[in-house]
Amino acid sequence: MLALLMIVLFSTGTSAADRPNFLVIIADDMGFSDAGCYGGEIATPHLDELAEGGLRFTQFYNTARCWPTRAALMTGYYPQQVRRDGMPEASAISGPRGKRPDWALTIAERLQPAGYRTYHSGKWHIDGKPTEHGFDRSNSTVRGPGFFETIKKKDRDPNYYMTVGTAQHAIDCLQEHASKFSDRPFFHYLAFNAPHFPLHALPEDIQRYENRYLEGWDVLRKERAARQRELDLNVGTLSPLETEIGPPYAFPEQIKILGPGEVNRPLPWHQLTEVQKRFQATKMAIHAAMIDRMDREIGRVLDQLQKMNAMENTFICFVSDNGASAEIMVRGDGHDPAATPGSAETYLCLGPGFSSAANTPFRRHKTWVHEGGISTPFIVHWPKGIKARNETRSTLGHVIDIAPTVMDLAGIKAGEKNAPPMSGRSLKSAFHKDGDTLHEELWFYHEGNRALRQGDWKIIHSNVKRPFPWGTSTEAAIESIHEESWSLYYLTNDRAEQNDLAKLHPERVKAMAAQWAQLVEQFNQDANHGAR
Secondary structure, eight states: OGGGOOEEEEOSOOOGGGSOEEEEEEESSOOTTOSGGGTOOSOOHHHHHHHHTSEEESSEEOOSSHHHHHHHHHHSSOTTTTTSSOOTTOOSOOSTTOOOOTTOOOHHHHHGGGTOEEEEEEOOOSSSOGGGTTOSEEOOOOOOSSSBOOSOGGGOOTTOBHHHHHHHHHHHHHHHHHHHOTTSOEEEEEEOOTTOSSOOOOHHHHHTTTTTTTTOHHHHHHHHHHHHHHTTOOOOOOOOOOTTOOOSSOOHHHHHHTOTTOOSSOOOGGGSOHHHHHHHHHHHHHHHHHHHHHHHHHHHHHHHHHHTTOSTTEEEEEEESSSOOOOOOOOTTOOOTTSOTTSTTOOOOOOHHHHHHHTTTSOOOTTSOSHHHHBOOEEEEOTTTOOOOSEEEOOOEEGGGHHHHHHHHHTEEEEOTTOOOOSOOOOHHHHHOSOOOOOSOEEEEETTEEEEEETTEEEEEOOSSOOSOTTOOHHHHHHHHHHSOOEEEETTSOTTOOOOOTTTOHHHHHHHHHHHHHHHHHHHHHHTSOOO
16 A cells, blocks of 8 residues: 555655644534534533634534545545545445545555554544554454443443543553654544444433433523624524424334434424433433543543643644434444433434534534534644634635645655545645635535535535435436525525525526536546546
């Protein structure tokens, strides 16, 4: 694989020791407003401290789903370009089981030849094994469908919890680096599974939030929106609840297993029974506990960086792979209604009610390409390289920008034969001032949900039903695109996506839709340009 890195040019004259380290942290299914520094009530002091010492981006995007976002982050390309998500007209094998083309190198594969030690901790969900794609160390193993040890209930390790284990592996790697490779910079990809379902949390963490959410999602959304205004995040007004929109996939038989407390629509809180209120509030308490614990574990990793005297020159960024999830299902070891909620014997999902609150102030959830599905917190902290402290950035950015940013800051340029230009752009200029235009447009597609953002204009089409199953014919997909209408929103004053302006600006819609389709064609060509 390394042979494909044909040219590595160091654009700076600095020694390896002077180049920055990198710590890229990603959460799984965390909503835009869950962290305290984005308006949340959940205790996230370490994320908040990183934001206070650096930057918060307010218009940063992911791909609406876990595996496409991780591929985009790791390569600098849209996932469809590298066969890691499906799209209409795609003749290449793509999606969760797709394999990247040979030219689609990971960040680690680019940094390793430049002298960086490379580490991975936690979730992978990219094709291949991390150690086969540029990482010196990784703990990418499958332990089971939950956060506790789940190989067999009778053999379960009561002291194992995945979030703690993920952070501990990162600390172990950093300690090894300090003792054996202190003369070299490092890149560490720290990928937490939290707060993805099943909602599993440590009892002491759940206890801190046990009764916090009994007032419901209506009140919580208003509280978070108010804090966002106090923080001057300028993310728009609160979208109304979409009471008719439930989980993106229907599993009615599985939902029955969860009992009378489950609700698959974000109904007004006062319409719920007392049993439903307690059940839903408990699920949100577990979600909060998972994020609380993740933040505590991030704190332990940051403590290790302090012990290494590495905080000053370590570029740290934090992102979520998609918006909070409206999904409701039962998998893995199943769900025991008699077990304590949040324990290994249970299988709970957040659902559309509190997912709507987690994505405040935006509309919709994971898998959709409305703002609630694709907007992510993005925190950047690098004391040596960024003078700004506790500032926000409205610059449009996307997870495709992380790889080229890391390469830029590391002082390397890589040339691969026959590789398309990266879709991502270095964010370096945005670290110093706000308002630079890095992207003329940002393109979105996931399971039939389509969007294009150009400046402050955004077209979007979403299919509430499960769209375009893998295997859908090209003809059927194209026919669907042409027949279904697009909505148009002006996000400067409508990030809640409430005022459809398509009928007022039909030519703009037509032009943007044509550009969306043009990019489909381009990305399909890229995806077919060689495969592993």
